[in-house]
Amino acid sequence: MPIEVRNLTHTYMKGTTSEVTAISGIDFRVDDGEFIGLIGATGSGKSTLIQHLNGLLRPTAGNVIVDGVDIWSKGVSLKQIRRKIGLVFQYPEQQVFEETVYDDIAFGPRNLGFSQTETEERVKKACTLVGLDRDLLSRSPFELSGGQVRRVAIAGILAIQPKVLILDEPTAGLDPKGRAEILDNIKQLHESGMTVILVSHNMDDVARLCERVMVLDRGKLVADGPAREVFSQREFLESMKLKPPEVTVLMEKLRKRGWAVRNDVLTVEEAHAEIVKELRRKGVAGAV
Amino acid sequence: MISGGILVGQYYPVRSFVHSLDPRAKILISIIFMAILFVGNNFYAFAVTGTFAVLAVTLSRIPWKVLIRGLRPIVFIMSFTILLHLFLTPGHAIFQIGPLKATLPGLIQGLFIALRLIILIIFTSLLTLTTSPIELTDGLEDILKPFSRIGVPAHEIAMMMTIALRFIPTLLEEADRIMKAQMARGADFESGNMFQRAKSLVPLLVPLFVSAFRRADELAMAMEARCYRGGEGRTRMRQLSLSAKDYYALGLTIVMSALVVYTRVRFGPVIPRGTV
Ligand SMILES: Nc1ncnc2c1ncn2[C@@H]1O[C@H](COP(=O)(O)OP(=O)(O)OP(=O)(O)O)[C@@H](O)[C@H]1O
Numbered sequence A: 001m002p003i004e005v006r007n008l009t010h011t012y013m014k015g016t017t018s019e020v021t022a023i024s025g026i027d028f029r030v031d032d033g034e035f036i037g038l039i040g041a042t043g044s045g046k047s048t049l050i051q052h053l054n055g056l057l058r059p060t061a062g063n064v065i066v067d068g069v070d071i072w073s074k075g076v077s078l079k080q081i082r083r084k085i086g087l088v089f090q091y092p093e094q095q096v097f098e099e100t101v102y103d104d105i106a107f108g109p110r111n112l113g114f115s116q117t118e119t120e121e122r123v124k125k126a127c128t129l130v131g132l133d134r135d136l137l138s139r140s141p142f143e144l145s146g147g148q149v150r151r152v153a154i155a156g157i158l159a160i161q162p163k164v165l166i167l168d169e170p171t172a173g174l175d176p177k178g179r180a181e182i183l184d185n186i187k188q189l190h191e192s193g194m195t196v197i198l199v200s201h202n203m204d205d206v207a208r209l210c211e212r213v214m215v216l217d218r219g220k221l222v223a224d225g226p227a228r229e230v231f232s233q234r235e236f237l238e239s240m241k242l243k244p245p246e247v248t249v250l251m252e253k254l255r256k257r258g259w260a261v262r263n264d265v266l267t268v269e270e271a272h273a274e275i276v277k278e279l280r281r282k283g284v285a286g287a288v
Numbered sequence B: 001m002i003s004g005g006i007l008v009g010q011y012y013p014v015r016s017f018v019h020s021l022d023p024r025a026k027i028l029i030s031i032i033f034m035a036i037l038f039v040g041n042n043f044y045a046f047a048v049t050g051t052f053a054v055l056a057v058t059l060s061r062i063p064w065k066v067l068i069r070g071l072r073p074i075v076f077i078m079s080f081t082i083l084l085h086l087f088l089t090p091g092h093a094i095f096q097i098g099p100l101k102a103t104l105p106g107l108i109q110g111l112f113i114a115l116r117l118i119i120l121i122i123f124t125s126l127l128t129l130t131t132s133p134i135e136l137t138d139g140l141e142d143i144l145k146p147f148s149r150i151g152v153p154a155h156e157i158a159m160m161m162t163i164a165l166r167f168i169p170t171l172l173e174e175a176d177r178i179m180k181a182q183m184a185r186g187a188d189f190e191s192g193n194m195f196q197r198a199k200s201l202v203p204l205l206v207p208l209f210v211s212a213f214r215r216a217d218e219l220a221m222a223m224e225a226r227c228y229r230g231g232e233g234r235t236r237m238r239q240l241s242l243s244a245k246d247y248y249a250l251g252l253t254i255v256m257s258a259l260v261v262y263t264r265v266r267f268g269p270v271i272p273r274g275t276v
């Protein structure tokens, strides 16, 4: 299910004085099994960009090509595209509406015409994937906690069983534990073969999870490459009102003090290994 | 855009002569225009009011496309009115369907009323298209103020309108977002028969109401936290002031009104009494 974006431009409210060109001239390609992090300052156009990938927004100019077919050419069923490319919106808990959690998760599969048994199977599977307690299925979604509703909303997309999963800030407003759990679920989904695009303001999370990082700045794609390369460019990121992950910053500080450590580490574990190695080399007694 | 097509209460932000008029002048002109539209009782009057409306639209720099799109919801009512007049007005028959007799005076009368409706809708939507909601309610409050002595709660009415108008774009935006979120789950808002379509609105309306109530609650609290306690003694940041162009516009409106009154006196009703 490769997705190709060519020269994509979107202008909101075209033709009025309040017209905003949210993204312009964007080109990239997403291949099967990738885990991509999409970062950028507030208002840089991340949400606008991802809404093009499953045909929720129509490009002002440019093309979105899924599996070799332009999704806006005649005869393409957008419903089928949305079945393959699942998009979890920012604050997805605002979209729940059914009387029970079960019905809300089943909304997608039912719209796509699956039988009752198939739907039930999909709902149960989606619950397992997001770690949602089955006892909650008969409750009203409006009685659940913030983190639980977030899971319900994500499960609602997973129940469609898309090949590509796009998440717009799935952890915004959650407590650290809830955040870690949801990210863990996403990681497992990727390991089971799903293509994942994660929009996030949290550089630590993106660094830890994503293999490839794309940076948007005022509607333009200004960087696209392996996470290690993108995150080791501190000055560039700061000019985009972003900053590298904490551990990367720490490594840079150590290097300034003359430590021979790498500056492109992305996780706490990697940083730990680097520091221990350097301490050993320096012959510091008791280094673990 | 999915939420497009809803005109009333939607400001169309371009710079123009009409946009720059004082809201009070615009409200006043609209009221006079509406009254005079009903004073006019023949097609000569339409020549005058129609010219005035076309002039206003041209000066507002709002594309005709936008205004005509706003007429779409009344097409049904309009056709119904024309048919009703066509068949129910007594007079000389031009053709007949079964027991129904279409008459010439009926046709004229029907077209007359439809035309009046079109001009009315175009002109009144011009008011909200060229005046931002804040200006509109400020203007309204000023116009209503003299009536507060006889118990009209001018400030409260204006505040209620401000809040309602302020939240129309927010709600539309929210509706747009929820709609897209449900479409991502395979929801279909565009096909099916009437019953299916009504049912497909549930996934949109429930979340929309939930959030509207939450917003109302939060807004009330935020207003109280900032010591809002009604209109008494409140001053305004932007003071309204009439300028030369407002007087020109009002003057032109009065000239137009006089002309319409003249056509009424000079030519009489579109279907003279006693001819049927
Ligand atoms: N429905 C809309 N109508 C008009 N303008 C919009 C709309 N949605 C977004 N915009 C504008 O487009 C630009 C990009 O917005 P977008 O929501 O894509 O940014 P973002 O990167 O997702 O930001 P955030 O990190 O705050 O979510 C902004 O300037 C925004 O004001």
Ligand SMILES: [Mg+2]
Pocket: A046, A047, A048, A090, A168
């Ligand atoms: Mg966003």
